[in-house]
Amino acid sequence: MKRILFLLALAAAVATVTLLAVVQFAGASTNSTTVRVTAKDTLKFVLSRKKAPHGKTIFKVTNVGRLRHDFKIAGKKTKLLAHNQTATLTVTLTKGKHAYKCTVDSHAAAGMKGIFTST
Numbered sequence: 001m002k003r004i005l006f007l008l009a010l011a012a013a014v015a016t017v018t019l020l021a022v023v024q025f026a027g028a029s030t031n032s033t034t035v036r037v038t039a040k041d042t043l044k045f046v047l048s049r050k051k052a053p054h055g056k057t058i059f060k061v062t063n064v065g066r067l068r069h070d071f072k073i074a075g076k077k078t079k080l081l082a083h084n085q086t087a088t089l090t091v092t093l094t095k096g097k098h099a100y101k102c103t104v105d106s107h108a109a110a111g112m113k114g115i116f117t118s119t
């Protein structure tokens, strides 16, 4: 009887360790991707990458232009950026295509927009 209890305790301990390992592994999969975005007065954005694994995505947006620009994606946007200012925008993106744009005046209509793909 004692032997059976010991085996049950051992099984429970193994199950606990396995569960902890699985939880840790799941935690490791919440990695994020950083995308560098450059806003230019040619009314274009240049992105360091146009796709990334879905999930937490960090856009580091720098305005190298003289005009003011912002960056909007997935319902979130940066503050209005003056020359050489940088802002960080963290969004959680679902699998699929996400439109981004500058919301200043008619910048988007002039070309300051694009599609970011989450895989």
Ligand SMILES: [Cu+2]
Binding pocket: 043, 068, 069, 070, 102, 103, 104, 107, 112
């Ligand atoms: Cu703009």
